[in-house]
Amino acid sequence: MQDVNDQTPPEGAVAEPMVFRDESGELNRVYVDTVAEAIEASDAARLRELLDDVHEADLGDLIEALAPDERPRLIELLGADFDFTALTEVDDAVREEILEELETSTVAEGVRDLDSDDAVRILESLDEQEKAEVLDQLPALERVALQRSLDYPEESAGRRMQTKFIAVPPFWTVGQTIDFMRETDDLPETFYEIFVIDPAARLLGAVSLDRLLRSKRPVTIQEIMDDEPDRVVATQNQEEVARLFERYNLVSAAVVDDSNRLVGAMMVDDIVDVLEEEADADIKQLGGVNSEEELSDTVLYTQRSRFPWLFVNMCTALAAASVIRFFEGAIEHMVALAILMPIVASMGGNAGTQTMTVAVRALATRELGKANAWRIIRREAMVGVLNGLAFAIILGTLASLWFDTIDLGLVIGLALMTVLLFAALGGIFVPLTLNRLGVDPAVSSGPFVTSITDIVGFFSFLGIATFWFGI
Template sequence: MLEVEDKTPLPKPEGPDTESLVFRDEEGDLNPDFLAAVADAIEASETERLQALVEDFHESDLGDLLEALAPEHRPRLIELLGSAFDFTALTEVDEAVREEILEGLEAETVAEGVRDLDSDDAVIILESLPEEDKAEVLEKLPAIERVALQRSLDYPEDSAGRRMQTEFIAVPPFWTVGQTIDFMRETDELPETFYEIFIIDPAGHLLGAVALDRLLRSKRPVTIQEIMDDEPDRVEATEHQEEVARLFERYNLVSAAVVDETNRLVGVMMVDDIVDVLEEEADADIKQLGGVKSDEELSDTVFYTQRSRFPWLFVNMCTALIAANVISLFEESLEKMVALAILMPIVASMGGNAGTQTMTVAVRALATRELGRTNAWRIIRREAGVGLLNGLVFAVIMGLLAGIWFQSIEIGFVIGLALIGVLLFAALGGIFVPLTLNRLGVDPAVSSGPFVTSITDIVGFFTFLGIATVWFNL
C-alpha cells in the first residue's frame, strides 16, 4: 500500500506577515511588531524567515536592530544569518553592546566576519576583544591580513594609525596614466572607496599623490610623476585623531595619506572616518561638561553608570558645603530680613547660568583651537562686557520687581547691585576657569563645570549678602 505524502502547507507563525512589516514607522522609530517578529524567528531558529526580515539592511539599521534586541538574542542573530550578516553593523553599536556580543561569539565566527571588512572597521571590532580572544581571532586570519591589522592595533588608541584604512592604491612614479588605469581595471583587490592614487618609491616612502579626476583627465602616455602632487596631504600615524579631524575640517579634505616616522606610506584616512571622529569628540565634550565620563553609553549597567558619575557629584557636594558656609557667615542678616532668603536663589541661579553660558563657549573654542594666546584677552574683554551689560539690564528689571514685591526701594537697590557684580564675575569665571585648566594641562571639558558653578554660587551669595549686610547696617 502506497503512502500519500501530506503536502498540506504548514501554518504560518502568528502575527503580521513578514512582507507587511516595516523596520521603522513614519516618525523613524523602531516598529515593535518588527522587533517581535525578529525575536520570534530567532527563538524558533528560522533562518530563512530571519533573512527575509533583515535582507538588504544597511549596517546602521542592522546596528540599531542589534541594540533593540534582548542581549541573549544578539549573538544568536549573527549565528543564524551566518555569512549574510554584515559585521560592519558591530561598529554602529555602543561599545558595551559590541563587547557583550563578541563575548557570545566563537573566535572563528569573528575571524570570518572581520575578513570581509575594511581594515579600519576590523580594528574597531578587534580592539573591543580581550587580549587573549584578540590573539585567537588574529591567529585564524591569513598572514597578510593579520600583519596589517596587528600593525594598526599597535598604534596608540585614538591615533590616526588606529583609524586608518590599510587598503590603498600605490604605484611607482614612472608608470604612465594608461598603465595605472589598466592596473585598476584588472586588479580585483582594490579598496571599496578611494579618491586618489599614491606614488611611492621602492622602499614604500610617499612621493606624491594624484587625484582621480586629474588622472582621468590626463592622456594615457603621460607619466604619473608629471601629474602628481609633490606635497600631498599627509598625517603621522601616531597623530591624535582629533588633530587629524581638525586638519580635514580646515582644508576640506576627503582623504589623506598616513605615514610612519620614516615617511613610509602605511594607510589612508577617509572623510567617513573623520565624521565618526568629530561625532565622538563632540559627544565626549558634551558629556564631560556635565561631569559624565566620555565613554558612558545608554547601554551601560546601573552600577557602572553610578560609579562613573559619583566623583563629580562628590566634588559638587564639597563645594556646596563651602557655599553653605559662606551663607552661615550672614546668619544674623538673614534672620532680620526674610526677603534676603527669598531672593538669594535668584542671584545664585542667574550667576550659575551666566557662568555656564560663557564656559560652554570657551571650552568649545579651546577644543577647536579658536581660542588661544593670541586672542585670549580680546575674548576675556568681550565676555566681561557681555556680563556687565547683562548685569545692568537685569539689575534694572529685578530691582524694580523686588522693590514692588517687598515694598522697599532699598531691597531693589541691593539685589540690583548684587546682580551686576555676580553676572560680571560669572562671565569672567566662565572663561578664566577653562583657560587656567587648559594652561595646567587639564581637560577643561572635564573639570570646568563643577568649578564654575561652585565659584559663581559662592561669589553670588557673598556679594548679595555682603552688600545687604553693609547697606542695612549703615
C-alpha cells in the first residue's frame, strides 16, 4: 500500500505538474520545500524546471518564503535564467540582503536586461561604492540613462520613468513611423503612444497607437498628433503624478525636464506601485508604525521603530491619568463611576479615530483643503452630535437599569454627548492643524487625538458626576 504522504507517483503513472499556489491563493508549501531541496542539492536543472514560466511577482513571493541563505543561492544557480525583475517584488530589506551576497558582476548582468525603472529600484538598494561598480560594468548608453534617473530626487517621476520611448519628428508620415517600429529591434517592451519632438528633443505632441493605426500612411504625424499631450516634470513628486493618473484615467504620460525636453515616459503599471506604496505608508503611519517597516525586518529594528510613538502615547496616557487622579474622591464615593469610565473613554477614542482616518486620507488625496474645510468640519460636528445623542439614550438607559438610578444614566448620557462631539472636532482639527504646520498628519495625529478624547472623556464624565451628585 502506498503512503498517502508520498509525493512520488506510482510506477508507470505520469507526474502531474506541481501547483504553485493552493486554492486559497497561498504559496504551496510542498512547492516551496521542493525548491529548497533543489537549492540544497545544487540542482540547477530541477530549479529551471520548477520555475519555468513563473511570473516575476510569484517568483518574488517564493524568494521571500525561502530561508535567507537560500535566496542568493537560487539566483546563482539559475544564472542568466533568473529574472532580476523579481527582486523589485520583494521587501526592501530582503532585496538588500540578497544584493549584499551577490557578486557585482552578477548584479550588473541582471540589471542590463531590466526596464530602466526596475533597474533604478535595484540600484537604489546598493551603497554608493557598489552602485558605482555596477554602473561601470554597463554599456555607456545604459549607464548614462540610469545615472540620469538616479540623479533625480527620491520618490520623483524621474526615478519611476522608463527611459526607453519612441519619439519621431512631426514631418514623418504615418507610414514612416510604422515602418520604423517594425524595423527597429530595440523598442520599449510596452508603450501606448508615440511622442513628437523637435531637433532639440523638446516635446511637441503625442499620437496614441490606436489613432496612428487608424490613419492613412501618407498622413503626417503633425496632422494627427495631440498638441497638448499628458506630461509630468521629472522632478515632480511621484504621489502627485499618481494623483494625475488617477484623476484623468491616464495610461501613460511623457516625462520632461525643466526645459520641456523629453527624458522618459511614465506608465500606468509604475503608478499602480506608487499608489500601493503610498496607501501602505499611510496605513502604517496612522498606527504609529514607521512607513519603511517590513515583515522581513529584524526584531531589534522593528522594536526601535515602534518605540518612539509608544513613548508619546505613554506620555499622553499619563496626562489622562492625572485627570482621573483629580477626581479620585468622587470615584471613592461612587464605584459605578470607575466601572463606566472606560466606556466613555473607549467610545470617544473610537469616534476620534474614525474622523481622523477619514481626514488624513482626504488630506493625502487632496480631497480636503481650504475650499471645503469648514463644510467638512461642520459635517463631522453634526455626526458627533447625532451619534452622541443616540448613544446617550442607549447607554444612559442601560446604566440606569444596571445601577438602578436614573441620575447616573443622565450623567453618562451628557458625558457621551460631550466626548463624541469633541472626538469629532479633534479628529478633524488635529490633522488639519498638523498639515498646516507642515507635519505629516498620518504620522502625528493618532496620539494627539487619543489624548484629547481621553482627557475630555474623563473630565466631562467625572466632572458632571461630581457636580450632579455633589460629591
